Amino acid sequence: MKYILLCLLVTFTMACKDETKKEKIIDTGTLTEEQITLNTYPQDFFKVLSAHGGLDNWKQYGTLHFDLPKPEGTETHTVDLYKRLDKITAKSYSLGYDGNEVWLMNEDNDYEGKPKFYHNLMFYFYAMPFVLADEGINYKEIPAMVVDGVSYPGFHISFNNGVGSSSKDEYYMHYDPETYKMKWLGYTVTYFSGAPSIEISWINYEEWNKVGELLLPSAITWYNTENDTINAPVNTVKFENAGISKNAKPAAFYAKPVNATVIE
Structure with missing residues (x-):
């Protein structure tokens, strides 16, 4: 009799535990994509993403490309948006x-930059604000940035350890409070030193262009600063002939050419 009662007690206890577990399960299938997104990002940051075409639209694309005019010639940048493979082609x-290594084909010695730092640099500036919605990112609301008497609310953005090649980098994204379009981007560079930096560079996002379903910049301008005050523009970079596709290019497109050098 005691054995039977003990079995019933164990069975009842296990059933209660199972029932408790079931009550804690959240069926994400009943949530809309907007609800899932709002559970992941701050509400105002979600509005910024929406103002630029929406995260859902961004995620449907597989390949992005754009031209970057330079005095020495035009560079064409192509990026796999799923795997973040990339390729830059210029005249010489x-x-x-390629997913494993950064490579350089520079037979005429015309390229004088730092490939490991540069290969995806302009893509990240161009694909704002969507790249700030990648995994492993933290958001914190910060005081508004005031420029020419206009206040631009914003977020401080940091990365979890090990995310990307420079997880100690920090970003400061500010947006127009009426349109929610991105307006200013501040960033620090830690790639070369590996240590946190207090020096912030500022970019103004003023000109936009519709690319597919997205609103992406057609030009961005760096500004100099003095005593934390934005001063005069320094340099403007234009993006031309941008295009986006739902299809991914074959891996061979990004593969290291036979005569290219692997950058250590």
């Missing part, structure tokens, strides 16, 4: 990332 050089 090319470089890229």
Whole structure:
């Protein structure tokens, strides 16, 4: 009799535990994509993403490309948006990332930059604000940035350890409070030293262009600063002939050419 009662007690206890577990399960299938996104990002940051075409639209694309005019010639940048493979081609050089290694084809010695730092640099500036919605990112609301008497609310953005090649980098994204379009981007560079930096560079996002379903910059301008005050523009970079596709290019497109050098 005691054995039977003990079995019933164990069975009842296990059933209660199972029932408790079931009550804690959240069926994400009943949530809309907007609800899932709002559970992941701050509400105002979600509005910024929406103002630029929406995260859902961003995620449907597989390949992005744009031209970057330079005095020495035009660079064409192509990026796999899923795997973040990339390739830059110019008249006398090319470089890229094949998923494992950064490579450089520079037979005429015309390229004088730092390939490991540069290969995806302009893509990240161009694909704002969507790249700030990647995994492993933290958001914190910060005081508004005031420029010419206009206040631009914003977020401080940091990365979890090990995310990307420079997880100690920090970003400061500020947006127009009426349109929610991105307006200013501040960033620090820690790639070369590996240590946190207090020096912030500022970019103004003023000109936009519709690319597919997304609103992406057609030009960005760096500004100099003095005593934390934005001063005069320094340099403007234009993006031309941008295009986006739902299809991914074959891995061979990003593969290291036979005569290219692997960058250590």
